[in-house]
Amino acid sequence: MPFYRSHVLICGGTGCTSNNSDAVAEKFKEELKKHGLEEEIQIVRTGCFGLCELGPVVIVYPEGVFYNKIKPEYVPDLVEEHLLKGRIVKKYVYGETIEEGGKFLPLEETKFFKNQLRIALRNCGVINPEDIEEYIAMDGYKALGKVLTEMTPQDVIDIVKKSGLRGRGGAGFPTGLKWQFTHDAKGTQKYVVCNADEGDPGAFMDRSILEGDPHSVIEAMAIAAYAVGANYGYIYVRAEYPMAVKRLTIAIGQARQYGLLGKNIFGSGFDFDVEIRLGAGAFVCGEETALMNSVMGLRGEPRPRPPFPANSGVWDSPTLLNNVETYANIPPIILNGPEWFSSIGTEKSKGTKVFALGGKINNTGLVEIPMGTTLREIIYDIGGGIPNGKEFKAVQTGGPSGGCITRENLDTPIDYDSLINIGTIMGSGGMIVMDEDNCMVDIAKFFLEFTVDESCGKCPPCRIGMKRMLEILNKITSGNGEEEDIERLEELGNFIKSAALCGLGQTAPNPVLSTLKYFRDEYEAHIKDKKCPAGVCQALIQYYVDSEKCHGCARPLCVKNCPTGAISGVPKSPYSINQEICTKCGACMESCPFNAIYKK
Amino acid sequence: MTALLEDVKEKDKYKRLHDVIDAYKDKPGALIPVMNEAQEIFGYLPFEVQKEISEGLNVPLTKVYGIATFYSRFTLHPAGKYRIGVCLGTACYVKGSSLILDKIKEKLGIDVNETTPDGKFSIDSTRCLGCCGLAPVMMINNDVYGKLSPDDVDKILEKYK
Ligand SMILES: Cc1cc2nc3c(=O)[nH]c(=O)nc-3n(C[C@H](O)[C@H](O)[C@H](O)COP(=O)(O)O)c2cc1C
Ligand code: SF4
Ligand code: SF4
Ligand code: FES
Ligand code: FES
Numbered sequence: 001m002p003f004y005r006s007h008v009l010i011c012g013g014t015g016c017t018s019n020n021s022d023a024v025a026e027k028f029k030e031e032l033k034k035h036g037l038e039e040e041i042q043i044v045r046t047g048c049f050g051l052c053e054l055g056p057v058v059i060v061y062p063e064g065v066f067y068n069k070i071k072p073e074y075v076p077d078l079v080e081e082h083l084l085k086g087r088i089v090k091k092y093v094y095g096e097t098i099e100e101g102g103k104f105l106p107l108e109e110t111k112f113f114k115n116q117l118r119i120a121l122r123n124c125g126v127i128n129p130e131d132i133e134e135y136i137a138m139d140g141y142k143a144l145g146k147v148l149t150e151m152t153p154q155d156v157i158d159i160v161k162k163s164g165l166r167g168r169g170g171a172g173f174p175t176g177l178k179w180q181f182t183h184d185a186k187g188t189q190k191y192v193v194c195n196a197d198e199g200d201p202g203a204f205m206d207r208s209i210l211e212g213d214p215h216s217v218i219e220a221m222a223i224a225a226y227a228v229g230a231n232y233g234y235i236y237v238r239a240e241y242p243m244a245v246k247r248l249t250i251a252i253g254q255a256r257q258y259g260l261l262g263k264n265i266f267g268s269g270f271d272f273d274v275e276i277r278l279g280a281g282a283f284v285c286g287e288e289t290a291l292m293n294s295v296m297g298l299r300g301e302p303r304p305r306p307p308f309p310a311n312s313g314v315w316d317s318p319t320l321l322n323n324v325e326t327y328a329n330i331p332p333i334i335l336n337g338p339e340w341f342s343s344i345g346t347e348k349s350k351g352t353k354v355f356a357l358g359g360k361i362n363n364t365g366l367v368e369i370p371m372g373t374t375l376r377e378i379i380y381d382i383g384g385g386i387p388n389g390k391e392f393k394a395v396q397t398g399g400p401s402g403g404c405i406t407r408e409n410l411d412t413p414i415d416y417d418s419l420i421n422i423g424t425i426m427g428s429g430g431m432i433v434m435d436e437d438n439c440m441v442d443i444a445k446f447f448l449e450f451t452v453d454e455s456c457g458k459c460p461p462c463r464i465g466m467k468r469m470l471e472i473l474n475k476i477t478s479g480n481g482e483e484e485d486i487e488r489l490e491e492l493g494n495f496i497k498s499a500a501l502c503g504l505g506q507t508a509p510n511p512v513l514s515t516l517k518y519f520r521d522e523y524e525a526h527i528k529d530k531k532c533p534a535g536v537c538q539a540l541i542q543y544y545v546d547s548e549k550c551h552g553c554a555r556p557l558c559v560k561n562c563p564t565g566a567i568s569g570v571p572k573s574p575y576s577i578n579q580e581i582c583t584k585c586g587a588c589m590e591s592c593p594f595n596a597i598y599k600k
Numbered sequence: 601m602t603a604l605l606e607d608v609k610e611k612d613k614y615k616r617l618h619d620v621i622d623a624y625k626d627k628p629g630a631l632i633p634v635m636n637e638a639q640e641i642f643g644y645l646p647f648e649v650q651k652e653i654s655e656g657l658n659v660p661l662t663k664v665y666g667i668a669t670f671y672s673r674f675t676l677h678p679a680g681k682y683r684i685g686v687c688l689g690t691a692c693y694v695k696g697s698s699l700i701l702d703k704i705k706e707k708l709g710i711d712v713n714e715t716t717p718d719g720k721f722s723i724d725s726t727r728c729l730g731c732c733g734l735a736p737v738m739m740i741n742n743d744v745y746g747k748l749s750p751d752d753v754d755k756i757l758e759k760y761k
Contacts, residue, residue, distance in 0.1 A: 013730075014729070014730035014731055015730065015731040015732075015733045015734065018729070018731045018734060018737070018744030018746065019731070019734065019744075019746070051733075052731060052732070052733030052734070053733040054733075055733060055734075200690075200728075201689045201690055201728050202689045202690025202691045202692075202693075202727075202728050202732065203690075203728060204728055204732065207730050208730075239636055240673075240726070240727075241730070277629070277632070277633065278633065278636050279671075280632060280635070280671035280672070280673040280674060281671050281672035281673035281674075282670065282671050282672060294632065295629055296628070296629045297628075297629035297630060297631040297632050297667075298667075299666055299667060299670045300670065300671070315628065356691075356732065358690070358691030358694075358733075358735065359690070359691050359694045359695065359732075360694065360695070364691070364732055364733040364735070396690065399690065430690060432690045432691055432694055433694075434694055438694050443694070446690070446693055447690075456670075586699070586750075590749075590750070590751060
């Protein structure tokens, strides 16, 4: 292998790629060539580092200097100064990694990384996901080798049980137990399936693992297959994730070439291969029984359980189904032992959890924290707090199946059980922060619109009941709410939860019920006072000119931008808005240079 | 001349479709993968394509149609030359992506899932595009635009006019 004196890691995750990191990489190649440095310095395209907010991200080793927001134009400077002359270019370095005296902090010691523990994301942003050699250099496929040459299937299952690992796809079912059920099920043909449908509309953990470290999932599926007695697997990925599909395809090809998939792996007599199946855009297909129908080429409608997939899944054979992140935890558990894993986390929730932190927060991106970390640490230490000096209002976890966490519960340790206690769920890892400008009734409506849209229509409580709930919410946000509506929502919600066939319907009322519990006053303001306190619901707000702030411009921008001619007045005295004509488009507010227009 | 060219292109698409059908024919559960590829090739699934798939894989046409209408990725009408996808994922929504969508709808005079009469633009609402750090986000074909405000819409659309 050639020896490089320096490595330039350029993020090739979806966030940075959308921010033009491909052009940055091209420019690096060009400049290195120009200076004759191609033999000395290696460019590595990695998966997501987690700090997508700062993209495109470039890290230079051995120093570990973290450059952020790099544009192609900056590259000549960077190459010449840093790579040729050895001088770090301070103006492009991420501020948090520069200490007061001007010393550089390694990335791992910044606030964002210090409180994280990366197990599932161990290789993301570290290796080139399109090169199996790099995965192998990080102990990749070593766990599979160990399992196939030293352990019986039951040994493997015992280790997973003992580790305390629970499913990361949402429900938190003990993984080892699921493996045991599938192992014990009768049948000669069995399957393993990876759920990479990632349906939560504001989350991208699984996607980043597939894009940044696809081999970890393939290796884990092979281990699982050996443990339960399967020799074929399906990875069910959303078609909307083209980069993940591409990297998985490359990874599967390379694994076959290296004999890590196929016949007689590690000379053990064990055969295993996998195939990718693309989802076609239906949230309900993330539900395990619907997913299996979809793999079989049917409409992705859930089927009643039992029978559970462990006994009758794909092609009616015993099937083990786990989530991407669940799988990504398996190789380190095998290599480091179950005691290591169970020493991390809380009593009933072991290990770590990856969250996609987004919304009104300074550091949006991917974070992996030990179970038991408090929400306060995630938001204020790792996430860097709320932007623009706004006030924190709530965090939503669990997406369309979850609920919200308010200020009072900021010190709750994050684990499966304590989140349920405060009325939400761990979910698959979406974590959306909201500030004072977000209306909680509107957020509830947002999730409900999503679930109504995604209901498969098979059972009436979900199909009809959810529509009724949405109608009521629409009534409330348009200013026609009645006092009884709150009770109606609660009644309907609880009924749907108990009567729906699958997890989609059983959890879909949660965002409404949870906001009703913690933000009832906001609902009441919409209903009784016909006001939206956060100023979001169009029908309940009006735009006004603040006569104190209005400069009475000679050529008023507000008047120019108003599409309906609702603003009138004469220069030098405050303008005013005719509410009858105003369509509440907000153009005036955006255009006024003195912020003289407000909404209420 | 152009009509002839169109005809050749169309034939080429059907040839590619038949290759796909042949490759998957004997695999169990082939229907959805084939439909996914057909969606890629044609950009939508017109009746003739559904019929070809039905015959090629030997599954009833009603089943093909059932799948086509169940999954939101499959469309029965052609999209515009420029497909605008506004992210309505949670992270983008809390940062005001619905206002971006409203502005685009107003500018183009069409609703979500519609195409302008000249066939140039169509609007989709999508879920998380995986770059929430750039929220609110939209895509036009393969170009991503992030950290948008409704004011940016005019300038961006102008580029494609
Ligand atoms: C409506 C619905 C959507 C779901 N979406 C997903 C998903 O996108 N990804 C996932 O891993 N699990 C999803 N699940 C959970 C799966 O049914 C299943 O519990 C999980 O994939 C099992 O894997 P685990 O034990 O490793 O978590 C969903 C469940 C429901 C009810
Ligand atoms: S609960 Fe909803 S999504 Fe689930 S089976 Fe019933 S209708 Fe379909
Ligand atoms: S909100 Fe729109 S319609 Fe109303 S006054 Fe302002 S610019 Fe005119
Ligand atoms: S995509 Fe580059 S840091 Fe996340
Ligand atoms: S929610 Fe829009 S990119 Fe993630």
